[in-house]
Amino acid sequence: MLGAILTQNTAWTNVERALSQLRAEIPLRPESVLALAEPALAELIRPSGYFNVKARRLRSFCEALLEAGGEAALAALPTDQLRQWLLAINGIGPETADDILLYAFERPVFVVDAYTRRLFGRLGLIAGDESYEDIRQHVEAALGPDVACFNEYHALIVRHAKEVCRARKPGCQVCLLSRGCQQREDESQSP
Template identity: 80%
Template sequence: MRALYQHLAAAYGEQHWWPADTGFEVMVGAILTQNTAWTNVERALARLQARIRLSPEAVLGLAEPALAELIRPCGYYNLKARRLRGFCAALIEAGGEAALAAMPTEPLRRWLLGINGIGPETADDILLYAFERPVFVVDAYTRRLFRRLGTIDGDAGYEQIRQRVEAALGPDAACFNAYHALIVRHAKAVCRARKPACDLCALRRRCQQRGGD
């Protein structure tokens, strides 16, 4: 796990991820990016921020249809508007970001997972990027890369992968941040789902599935 991280870091350098100005913007982005590309989330966030100053109270101040229309570019906009409003209401009821920041990581993760529409990946995005907790995010890019390298079995579950990385690297939020960003960069640029650019891959000597699945 550490050698793979070092290879990717040498190939791509610092990624400066997650792209957001505030913790709450990270939380909103984590919900909006479900099942869509980040470029669509950026468009949705720009439309939303042109209308309101981003805060839980301001989001709840928008009627659900109006919110859905603003975030339309991110897809599934009616569902995501409902989820985002539910999250904002829960955040306010819990005492806001400061109250959540005071919680230990595991209780905070359980709190996030208890909110409708927040699954493990979204919860871990928020934990790592909004609260700087040492939690590794497992996404489709991670699964694809690790599977092709033979690092994980094809049927490995989310928690199994997450815990394996965390056990191998230790509780290091900065490392997990950089590692996830590097995996996303590599998977988008080289280790693509279709027509992977194996001849350009810095990891090609380690890969068990050159040429893709």
């Protein structure tokens, strides 16, 4: 859950470095995070970027988690109620909440991120101005409530977007999805 907060606006490799530094100092438990002074916490998570903001967010999350009775108490909540609880915490938006729901609580909630938007946009599956909720609900309706499927599908989207469907210099020539890609069509029509 801490990783979901740390990964905001940064690459996972940076989060791994931050978590490694944090884990070397304390057990990754809410009480341990809260026992650290905020500046010390910020310094430990520095590799994740925006470390002062993220230190405050981690502390807010850990405080809320303990006040709610811990992970076990939250796991007993229905998914919609748990999602609303997460969204009420300062610094947790829809993507982070859904990341926590899918990966930590194993709930059938699809995570929409920049990779999803890029790939779906290039494939013409979205226009680009859809809301987060519209995209999430559309994918969930199309695939059905399947945690393993959402987990794998999201992982495949991320991998494809990082390795092939990059923001700059996409690898259209090796893309298995290029037949339906708007990006490739736009490039072939330019002078």
